[in-house]
Amino acid sequence: MTYWDPIPTLRACAEGEPLPGLAQWVPAYNATWGARPHAWSERNWRNVPGPFYGAATDTCWVGRGVAPDHVLYDDEYGQEFVYRQPATPEETHRVMAAAWQDPMAGFECDGDAHWTPELIRDWWRDRGRVRAWADALDRTWSLSQDEHRREAAGGARAYVAHIDHGLGDYLRGYLFWLQEARPARPGESLPGL
Template sequence: MNDHSGYWDPLPAARTAADIPVPEAVPNLALTLPHPETYLTGIWAERNWRNVPGPFYAADTDTCWTGRMAAPDHVVYDDATGQEIVYRQPRNAVEVDRLLYAAWTDPLGGYGWDGDQHWTPDSVRAWWRERARLREWATDLRVAWSDHSDPYRREAATGLSDLLLHLDGELEADLRLYLHRLEERRPPPRPVERLPEPRPRDRGSSGRPGPNPLRSHSEVTPHRSAPPQGRA
């Protein structure tokens, strides 16, 4: 669903993804995805910092490296933990289905889809300012895995190459649209409450202020007139 800014919201497509056929399912075996609420149970506080801003993220996932089998254009792997990372948010219904399939294959239910409830314009900008850290990590790991004897790591290196292309290419424009989306969803600022103007204190016929109503009668010092001048 596109809003007027051009941002495509993947969540409506995700909410209606229950009972769809599993992409590339085992032949002659009818498999359908259950409702996403049953397996998108990742915890925001446990997400990997490398996940790009957006509604979907990977947190405490399994380490079996199944995510790229379902969504190679969206998922890479962390070398330290083996957990999965969402490096590109889906931009159409087909990509949503692929990412949901990747999440469904994770036995720990470590993917989440409540990122919109946590990302703020300030946190998105802070993530973008740290992109050099992400680039350094992906570059070093791609070099290490490109010539690895393990074919799974060599395949994972291609995902890191795609991540780097996305980081230096379309991601900035994607995040600008996402920022606009978050800005629009901000609650309006509360109106400034003005205190009532203080009422002027009553003045007597002499023009002097009357007694302060917040002071007790005993605190009011009686006015004493000056003694008359003596006669010469």
């Protein structure tokens, strides 16, 4: 799998490029990116490796409204985190929209500066922990009387499916990207996890 870098899309929005179909959610570039210098140390352990992550976000449960294929809520505080990194401009816009709605400015996009091959491999080795968490969340929230929890249970199922099918390939592509500062060309070997 070739890694796709979402940061140029984010930068284009910073320069005023509109977000197709999401203007009502993201009227302008989120000027709060980088506003929390200690965000990396506050990141939610459930975030999948990549440039975007949630760290001490709000607990309003609005991120899935615009980015249901990327954002999920934890069951401790209801904070948002990124369970699937964006792989297209539209997906990037959706993650940005979720971040823009967070009044705590808890989302960041500087994961590339923090993730190392060792940290990614550690996360992958420990993926059973997050998988078990998401599976338990699905079992609990899918039976909830609260419609928002039942909806979020679908995100937990999607997270488990992503861990089981596709996340490993994404992470190998991301490792290559971090090490080589470019996506892998067809046929190039990707690093192991």
